[in-house]
Amino acid sequence: MPSLLEQGRTHDCGSLRASDDGREVILFGWVHRQRNRGGRIFVDLRDRAGITQIVFGPDIHAEAHGLAAGLRAEYCVAIAGKVISRGENANENMATGAIEVEGTAVELFSSSEPTPLTIADDERLDALETTRLRYRYLDLRRPSLQRNFILRSQVATLTRATLAAAGFLELETPYMVKYTPGGARNFLVPSRLSPGKFYALAESPQIFKQLFMVAGFDKYFQITRCFRDEDLRNDRQPEFTQIDIEMSFATPERLFDHMEALMARLWQEVLGVELPRPFLRMPWAEAMARYGSDKPDIRFGLEFHDISDLVRGSGFGPFEQAGYVKGLCVPAEHAGELSRGRLDKLTEFVKKREHGGAKGLAWAKIKDDGSWNSPIAKALGAERCAAIAAAMGAGPGSALLFIADDFHTTHAALNALRLELRDSLGLVKGDAQWRFLWVTNFPLFEKSDRGWVSAHHPFTSPRLDDIPLLDEDPGKVLAQAYDLVLNGNEIGGGSIRIHRSDVQAKIFEVLGLSEAEIQQKFGFLLEAFRYGPPPHGGIAFGLDRIAMLMCDAQSLRDVIAFPKTSRGQDLMTGCPGEADDEQLAELFITHRPLPGSAD
C-alpha cells in the first residue's frame, strides 16, 4: 500500500461540501485544533485553502483513532477518510461545515513543538511584533496573513495578465546601478572587482525605463523591487515593490485609461467590486484649496471654504494678520458632538507641530436663530458672521472651525483637523468605499534653501503652455505630473517626461545645475536623448500599499512576507550582520570607530 504522500491529496481543506458525501479523500495539512472527547476525537485540519473537521472513533477506525489521540497543534499530517454529511449537526461558521471526514488513516509527516504564537488564535492574536517577526514563518501560517498574501499574489498575476494583454512588455532593469546624488539615500554595495568603488541599489528603475522608450520598446512594465535607505514608517520599508510602467507616445489621458482599466480589473476580480470609470480628476491647486492635501480623502465632505476676503477689514487681529483664513463646516447631525471640551482638545490638536502647528482654532456654533455662539462672534460682528455662514453653507446646529495662518500652515492644520474629524466622528460609513482620484498638474518646482528643486524628478515635463514661465516665475510652472489617490492614500505617481533637449537644458538651468554636474549625473541619459527619443511618460504604483488597502491591513508589514523592523533589521535572520575582516579586506574597506565605541 503506497503511503498517503505517494497517493497524493485529493482535495484541499477548503473545498469539500455536502455534495461530496460518501467520497473517499486524502487531505494534507496542519492540525489547527484537536478536541478529544474520549470515544470521539475531532481534528480541525488546516491548509491555506481552509479548515476541514476530521472525526476519529474506535468504531470508525481503531488504529487511526489511536494515532489521532497523539496529534497536537501544528503537527503536519496526511489524513485519509470518508466524507460524510453532518446534516442537522452542520457548523455554519465554517465553509466546509456541512461535512466532516471520518478518519481511517493518519500519516504523521512531522510533529511540532508548542509554537511561540498560537496560529489557531488568529483572530484574537495580539502578539508583540517582536515575537511575530522572530517567528515570521509561523506568523505567516495564520489564516488572516495567508489571505493577505493570496490576495497579493492575485494582484501581481492579474497585473501581469492585464498589462501584457494591453501590449506592455515585461522587461527587467538592474538593481545594482550607478549612484546619483540627490533624492533618496541609496544603499551602497562595494565592488570587489573595482576596488574602492561602489554600486548603488536602485531607488527606482526611472532612468532605465526611459531608456527602454529610447530603445523603442514602446510599452514597458515591471513588478520590481526598489531600495531606499531612509527612516522607516508604518507604511515604508527599505525595500518595497513597485508596479513600474512607461509608455511611448503617451498623453496623460491615454495613460490614465490603461491604468484605470488595470485598477478596475484588479478590484473586480479580486474584490468583486465594479469601479466607476473614468476616475475623478482634480488639479493639484483645487485639491489643496478644497482639502488642503495633495492626496485628499474624498469619501466625505468637510471641504474647506476660503473666507479670507470676508474677514478683511473686520478688525479681528488673528484673521487680519493671516495670509489665509479658511474653515470647514461640520453639519448639524455631527456638530452636536463637538462640546466645548472637545473643541478645546481640537484646538490643542491643531497646535501640535505634526498636525500643522497652527496658532489656534477659531470655532462657532450656529444657534437656531442663525446667530453665533462663538468667542469671535463679537469681534467679527453679526453681519460678517451671517455672510460667512452663508458662504460656508452653515445652517442652525452647524459648527464652523477656522484656521488663520500662512498658506502652508492653514492647509496643513485644517487637513489634519479634517482627517481627525473623519475618524472621531465616523464620517466614512460602510467599510468598502473605494474613491479613486487622479490629482494632476502638480507644481514642477518646490522652493528650498538652495533655490528651486524638482517636486517630482528633473525629467518631468512642464505643461507646454507653461514653458515660457520657466524664465519668469518657475514657481508658477505646472508639471505634467499626476498621482493616483485612493481614499486619501497615494498609491501611484508619475509624469510625462521631457524628450526635448532644449526644455531639459532649461530645467537644469532653473535647478542651478552646472554643466559638469549634469554630465556627471545624467550624461548618459542626455546622450541617449540625442538619438530620436519618443515622447513618453509613465507611472509607478506601490504594490505593497495597494495590497495593504485591498486587504484592509493596518501595516505594510502585513503584506510583506519578510519585512524589516523600524530600524531596518530582520529579527528572524538577524540581519544586517557584521562582515568579517577577510570579507572587508577583499573589498578594501576598513571600519571607522562606531558611534559610542571606545576606540
Place this chain on the structure above:
RNA sequence: GGGGUGGUAGUUAAGUCGGUUAUAACGCCGGCCUGUCACGCCGGAGGUCGCGGGUUCGAGUCCCGUCCACCCCGCCA
C-alpha cells in the same frame, strides 16, 4: 537627530502607596470523557519581572543609564 508608548511564565496581559511564596487566561504535561467545533472536568509543571547600575532594612514597583519593538516629526526628488 527628536518626541511618545511598551518590554513580567511558551504566549497575551494584571501587579495598588516600595513590603509575606509575583497573579490570571491561553498554551504545555498527566488523568477522565462517543458529538465537539475557542469542547468540558480534575490535577500538575513552568519566572534572569529586557539588561546594567543606584537609592532602601526591603525594588517588578522609585532614580540613572542602556538595549529592543511599535507609533510619530525630521527624512523619503
